[in-house]
Amino acid sequence: MTKKKPLILVTNDDGITAPGIRTLIEVMNTIGDVVVVAPDAPQSAMGHAITINDVLYCNKVNVAEGQPQQEYSCSGTPVDCVKLAVNELLDRKPDLCVSGINHGSNSSINVIYSGTMSAAVEAGTIGVPAIGFSLLDYSLEADFEPTKKYIELMVRQCLDNGLPEGVVLNVNFPKLPADEIKGIRVCRQANAHWEEKFDKRTNPLGREYYWLTGEFINKDKGEDTDEWALEHGYVSVVPVQYDLTAHHAIKTINTWDI
Amino acid sequence: MTKKKPLILVTNDDGITAPGIRTLIEVMNTIGDVVVVAPDAPQSAMGHAITINDVLYCNKVNVAEGQPQQEYSCSGTPVDCVKLAVNELLDRKPDLCVSGINHGSNSSINVIYSGTMSAAVEAGTIGVPAIGFSLLDYSLEADFEPTKKYIELMVRQCLDNGLPEGVVLNVNFPKLPADEIKGIRVCRQANAHWEEKFDKRTNPLGREYYWLTGEFINKDKGEDTDEWALEHGYVSVVPVQYDLTAHHAIKTINTWDI
Numbered sequence: 053m054t055k056k057k058p059l060i061l062v063t064n065d066d067g068i069t070a071p072g073i074r075t076l077i078e079v080m081n082t083i084g085d086v087v088v089v090a091p092d093a094p095q096s097a098m099g100h101a102i103t104i105n106d107v108l109y110c111n112k113v114n115v116a117e118g119q120p121q122q123e124y125s126c127s128g129t130p131v132d133c134v135k136l137a138v139n140e141l142l143d144r145k146p147d148l149c150v151s152g153i154n155h156g157s158n159s160s161i162n163v164i165y166s167g168t169m170s171a172a173v174e175a176g177t178i179g180v181p182a183i184g185f186s187l188l189d190y191s192l193e194a195d196f197e198p199t200k201k202y203i204e205l206m207v208r209q210c211l212d213n214g215l216p217e218g219v220v221l222n223v224n225f226p227k228l229p230a231d232e233i234k235g236i237r238v239c240r241q242a243n244a245h246w247e248e249k250f251d252k253r254t255n256p257l258g259r260e261y262y263w264l265t266g267e268f269i270n271k272d273k274g275e276d277t278d279e280w281a282l283e284h285g286y287v288s289v290v291p292v293q294y295d296l297t298a299h300h301a302i303k304t305i306n307t308w309d310i
Numbered sequence: 311m312t313k314k315k316p317l318i319l320v321t322n323d324d325g326i327t328a329p330g331i332r333t334l335i336e337v338m339n340t341i342g343d344v345v346v347v348a349p350d351a352p353q354s355a356m357g358h359a360i361t362i363n364d365v366l367y368c369n370k371v372n373v374a375e376g377q378p379q380q381e382y383s384c385s386g387t388p389v390d391c392v393k394l395a396v397n398e399l400l401d402r403k404p405d406l407c408v409s410g411i412n413h414g415s416n417s418s419i420n421v422i423y424s425g426t427m428s429a430a431v432e433a434g435t436i437g438v439p440a441i442g443f444s445l446l447d448y449s450l451e452a453d454f455e456p457t458k459k460y461i462e463l464m465v466r467q468c469l470d471n472g473l474p475e476g477v478v479l480n481v482n483f484p485k486l487p488a489d490e491i492k493g494i495r496v497c498r499q500a501n502a503h504w505e506e507k508f509d510k511r512t513n514p515l516g517r518e519y520y521w522l523t524g525e526f527i528n529k530d531k532g533e534d535t536d537e538w539a540l541e542h543g544y545v546s547v548v549p550v551q552y553d554l555t556a557h558h559a560i561k562t563i564n565t566w567d568i
Binding site for chain 2: 094096097098099100101102104105107108109110131132135136138139140161163164170173177178179205206209213215216218219221236238239240241243245246247248249250252253255259260261262263264266289290292293294295296297299301302304305306309310
């Protein structure tokens with residue numbers, strides 16, 4: 053008896069033609085039946101945005117002739133793509149959703165801005181195990197080759213073991229050649245934040261505008277964080293939850309005079 | 311000696327002219343010095359999106375003549391507004407950031423889609439105590455009057471007591487007249503999700519498109535949840551954290567063969 057192949061939904065936030073998602077599709081084709089539903093244009097830093105005041109277009113496309121996956125290009129955000137895939141396009145619930153490979157880091161606080169991770173979180177909320185993958189290299193020419201064996205390992209382990217309820221995974225890769233990556237570390241999210249500097253300019257009509265430019269500030273010295281792991285040559289894996297309740301703080305707020 | 315008035319940053323995701331934010335400004339003017347930095351157009355369901363591939367415009371505006379607050383209208387998302395306010399517009403760090411009052415619920419899983427709450431979370435990440443307020447009434451004609459005394463109470467308590475590190479508050483109001491609101495409950499986020507139904511149509515050019523329409527599914531029967539509190543006539547207060555690490559799951563993932 054042949055074991056049925058898992059159905060794997062692939063999405064991202066850099067757009068359906070980005071090199072990162074093409075690598076992820078290539079690896080997923082060795083593991084399961086692949087359906088791609090991804091944005092038709094870059095949607096970086098879209099967080100968990102959804103499209104409620106506009107319509108969504110979604111077209112079957114043939115980005116890579118001769119390859120086995122089905123592909124759909126969608127006008128919406130990464131989270132829209134997951135909703136559309138699971139509720140409208142697929143005839144059964146996928147066994148896994150993978151998102152990425154993002155061009156750039158989604159470690160630490162970046163997880164909350166990330167379209168890549170929001171797609172994974174959305175899948176989690178509707179009961180689909182999910183992993184977001186990101187490489188610490190923003191370049192379109194980034195070398196995704198060293199990530200492949202770790203992606204395959206993580207996906208096979210996830211399919212075999214399942215994920216704890218309410219949890220998805222945030223996997224980040226250091227920008228290193230294959231032989232310098234030391235392995236995988238399961239971590240917590242480093243306690244870091246962005247300090248912004250706005251670049252103020254004047255447009256040709258004389259109107260002032262701003263570009264957002266930020267500096268990443270990590271004061272967390274813990275050796276159990278994703279930032280530590282990545283700086284020391286490891287692939288970081290953070291289990292991420294979407295129950296945002298600060299359970300420990302309920303008692304404190306209950307001492308207020310309210 | 312006169313105690314210095316607190317500096318309060320006000321934002322929202324329904325846009326600077328929405329009735330909800332006008333009510334919030336009115337209440338904040340009784341407590342502190344108020345600066346409003348809010349989107350120039352509705353930005354609902356934008357989650358934690360930020361503007362990185364486009365420019366931001368921000369103008370000083372005079373929405374309500376004769377009122378004491380300073381107001382800025384910004385072309386970006388709610389999170390952009392907070393970043394711009396704290397890093398560019400204000401000459402000192404605000405003592406508090408309040409966001410809302412949102413026209414519609416941000417209880418339970420809605421917190422992850424919410425521009426209102428993402429603005430509060432962003433303030434939290436940069437060390438500004440923050441509260442998001444939402445009323446369970448999507449109407450532009452919603453009656454915000456009953457929310458006022460609870461908003462004032464929560465804000466004064468927050469200024470007096472501070473918030474635990476890494477925590478902001480998600481406050482939702484039931485759609486009820488003042489005399490039917492039973493009080494305040496500190497809660498956890500209910501474990502609920504959205505099941506989407508896509509409304510498929512054809513545009514005048516013959517091209518198919520979709521509207522996202524969802525159904526909120528709450529299978530969480532706990533009496534300690536925000537959904538329970540709201541259904542039973544209470545104002546719900548959920549302490550929200552932006553460390554998304556599922557700490558309990560680290561041990562589980564470490565049992566994987568990775």
